[in-house]
Amino acid sequence: MTAQVTTDHLIEIMRSARQRTLELLEGLSDEQLVGPKLRILNPTIWEIGHVAWFHEYFILRREYGHQPLLDRGDTLYDSIAVAHDTRWDLLVYPLDEMKDYMARVLDTLTARLDAGQASERDSYLYQFTTFHEDMHDEAFTWARxxxxxxxPSFVPDGKRAQRVAETGPLDGDADIPGGTFPLGSRSDDPFVFDNEKWAHDVTLAPFRMARAPVTCGQFAEFVEDGGYEQDNLWSEDGLAWQRENDAKHPVYWKRDASGGWKVRAFDVWNELAPDTPVVHVNWHEAKAYCAWAGRRLPTEAEWEFAATMRPGPDGELVKSDYPWGDAPVTAVHANMDGFGLGCADVADYAAGDNAWGCRQLIGNVWEWTADTFNPFDGFAPDDYREYSEPLFGTTKALRGGSWVTRSRYVNARYRNYFGPERSDIFCGFRTCAAT
Incomplete structure (x- = not known):
């Protein structure tokens, strides 16, 4: 069941998501709105149409029987029906017409919400389609x-707390006690994605987890030691990826004139910041680093245990929504929502620590886990049947969210998933002791 929320809340998050979408279009030429044909991207001019169409189709048309607002919407913007490699060749609507369509959809969605409490069904559908837009906004960001x-330039939402950033590294491991806990979400959680269903007991042995994600400085040591050229560190698939791409270092790194490293952030090359988490490294790279360092990636269950379990008043372990408890994410807990425009040092956001001293389990970078993304027992798809099911068995599970992820839809139970070769997303990793 989805917890009922107010219609004011639904309108607020829809408008917030739409503002972010429009901000991500700013400063792009007509040519940039189309962009090159790449397997890992969509043409932005197509993708904004898809985002608006998704709201319209799942709520206004499928749920409430409205007539289409676009004559050719279904043939252009249905991502299941429209093959990916054809999207650059479609005669899509121009940007001004797309913005008009987006506004009409949003106005129609808000107009049909009465004041007060939304129904459970509306609470689910309006949040899900808004979270879907949030996810595409992150995709627009990594496309840039x-x-x-x-x-990009994001307008602050007026709720950002004034805080002093902590800088530097955060070394060492936290001793996590393990035990039996419920992995996944319960039916009484306020909002649940289908791949989180349902909570089931998992028993873990004690383990040691790094207090922070692997930093750029630590990963640079792996690169300098020839980690990309040591075949024994790579899995068979990882070695095939490394050779096919002639990878020698993370995708957005390059040597400077002095022999140090520069890292590209959007269209700017910056000095490598050694105490920020390494980002834009794929699962193969994370696994190779672990082999080099004598470490391993955490399993999904270990990651969720560390991020949700904490001692209760009587000493028994209890589950919470976040590493720090059940209070929602704020700007003192985690680097999320995009306003920082990049990663913070791993020592920052101490208020977001878990019970054992692990930091930044939420925000900053998505964290690869060791596991293939698979359904929990009893899985059944929700309204958007293709949200999870087609990706089971072929992608790897990530957890925690990045600096650009919207905090309104990510908690410590949220499961993300991408192919092991993907480094374009805002992904990093933390490690566990090998034994």
Missing amino acids: QTLAYPT
Whole structure:
């Protein structure tokens, strides 16, 4: 069941998501709105149409029987029906017409919400389609990174706390006690994605987890030691990826004139910041680093245990929504929502620590886990049947969210998933002791 929320809340998050979408279009030329044909991206001019169509189709048309607002919407913007490699060749609507369509969909969605409490069904559908837009906004952001487009500009939401950033590294491991806990979400959780269903007991042995994600400085040591050229560190698939791409270092790194490293953030090359988490490294790279360092990636269950379990008043372990408890994410807990425009040092956000001293389990970078993304027993798809099911068995599970992820939809139970070769997303990793 989805917890009922107010219609004011639904309108607020829809408008917030739409503002972010429009901000991500700013400063892009007509050519950049189309962009090159790449397997890992969509043409932005197509993708904004898809985002608006998704709201319209799942709520206004399928749920409430409205007539289509676009004559050709279904043939252009249905991502299941429209093959990915054809999206650059479609005669899509121009940007001004797309913005008009987006506004009409949003106005129609808000107009049909009465004041007060939304129904359970509306609470689910309106949140899900908004979270879907949030996810595409993150994709728009990493597309700008992939293509070296200008740094986006996000207007603060007025709720950002004034805080002093902590800088530097955060070394060492936390001793996590293990035990039996419920992995996944319960039916009484306020909002649940289908791949989180349902909570089931898992028993873990005690383990030691790094207090922070692997930093750029630590990963640079692996690179300098020839980690990309040591075949024994790589899995068979990882070695095939490394050779096919002639990878010698993370995708957005390059040597400077002095022999140090520069790292590209959007269209700007910066000095490597050694105490920020390494980002834009794929699962193969994370696994190779672990082999080099004598470490391993945490399993999904270990990651969720560390991020949700904490001693209760009587000493028994209890589950919470976040590493720090059940209070929602704020700007003192985690680097999320995009306003920082990049990663913070791993020592920052101490208020977000878990019970054993692990930091930044939420925000900053998505964290690869060791596991293939698979359904929990009893899985059944929700309204958007293709949200999870087609990706089971072929992608790897990530957890925690990045600096650009919207905090309204990510908690410590949220499961993300991408192919092991993907480094374009805002992904990093933390490690566990090998034994």
